[in-house]
Amino acid sequence: MKKLDFLREYFKNMRTVGTVVRSSKHLCSKIVSLSDLSGAKCVVELGAGDGVMTHHILEKMPADAKLFAFEINPTFCERLRLIDDERLFVIEDSAENLELHLENHGFAEVDTVFSAIPFVMLPKELSNSIVSTCHRALKPLGQYLQIHYSTIEKDLYKGIFGNLNITFHLRNIPPTFIFACYKMAF
Numbered sequence: 001m002k003k004l005d006f007l008r009e010y011f012k013n014m015r016t017v018g019t020v021v022r023s024s025k026h027l028c029s030k031i032v033s034l035s036d037l038s039g040a041k042c043v044v045e046l047g048a049g050d051g052v053m054t055h056h057i058l059e060k061m062p063a064d065a066k067l068f069a070f071e072i073n074p075t076f077c078e079r080l081r082l083i084d085d086e087r088l089f090v091i092e093d094s095a096e097n098l099e100l101h102l103e104n105h106g107f108a109e110v111d112t113v114f115s116a117i118p119f120v121m122l123p124k125e126l127s128n129s130i131v132s133t134c135h136r137a138l139k140p141l142g143q144y145l146q147i148h149y150s151t152i153e154k155d156l157y158k159g160i161f162g163n164l165n166i167t168f169h170l171r172n173i174p175p176t177f178i179f180a181c182y183k184m185a186f
C-alpha cells in the first residue's frame with residue numbers, strides 16, 4: 001500500500017487508525033526481535049493495518065504456527081488478504097472478540113500478542129476490555145507486545161499484567177515506545 005493510501009485511511013478514521021504513517025521496518029523488526037516465537041503455535045496481531053508488521057511476524061514464525069491478524073478497517077483487510085501465506089488468518093473484526101475467533105479455529109491459548117491498536121484514542125472501557133481479553137487468552141508466560149507513542153497508558157498494562165517493560169525507539173515516525181508484558185504463571 002502506498003504512503004498516500006495509508007494517509008487517506010487515517011483521515012477517514014483518525015480515532016481508530018491513530019497515526020499518519022505505518023510503522024517503519026526498523027520498528028517492526030525491533031518488536032519482533034523482542035518476542036520468542038520459537039515453538040509458537042498461535043500468534044495474534046491486533047490492528048494489523050496494511051500488513052507491514054504482519055510480514056515480519058510471519059518471517060519469524062515456525063512453519064506450523066498460525067497468525068490471527070485482527071483489523072477493523074475493510075480497506076486494510078483487503079490488503080492483508082493479498083498476503084500469500086497459509087499460516088495467516090485475517091479477522092475483520094474488533095480485537096475484543098479475540099476469544100470467540102480463536103475458539104472457532106480450535107485454539108485454547110495464545111503464545112504471543114503483537115498490538116498496534118491506538119488505545120490512547122479509544123474509550124477506556126474498550127481498551128481495558130481488549131487488553132484483559134488478551135491477558136486471559138495468553139498462555140502462562142506468554143508475551144504481550146504493544147506499540148505506543150507516549151507512556152500515558154502504562155497503568156492499563158500494569159493493572160492487568162502486573163508487570164511492564166518499556167523501551168524507546170527513535171527509528172520510527174513518530175518515535176515509539178514498545179510496551180512488553182508477560183502473563184505471570186501464578
Ligand SMILES: C[S@@+](CC[C@H](N)C(=O)[O-])C[C@H]1O[C@@H](n2cnc3c(N)ncnc32)[C@H](O)[C@@H]1O
Pocket residue numbers: 016017018019021022023046047048049050051052053070071072073076093094095096116117118
Ligand atoms: C496505528 S495503526 C497500525 C497499523 C500497522 N500495524 C502498523 O504498525 O503500521 C492501528 C490499527 O489498529 C486498527 N484498529 C483500531 N481499533 C481496532 C480494534 N478494536 N480491533 C482491531 N483493529 C483495530 C486500525 O484500523 C489501524 O489499522
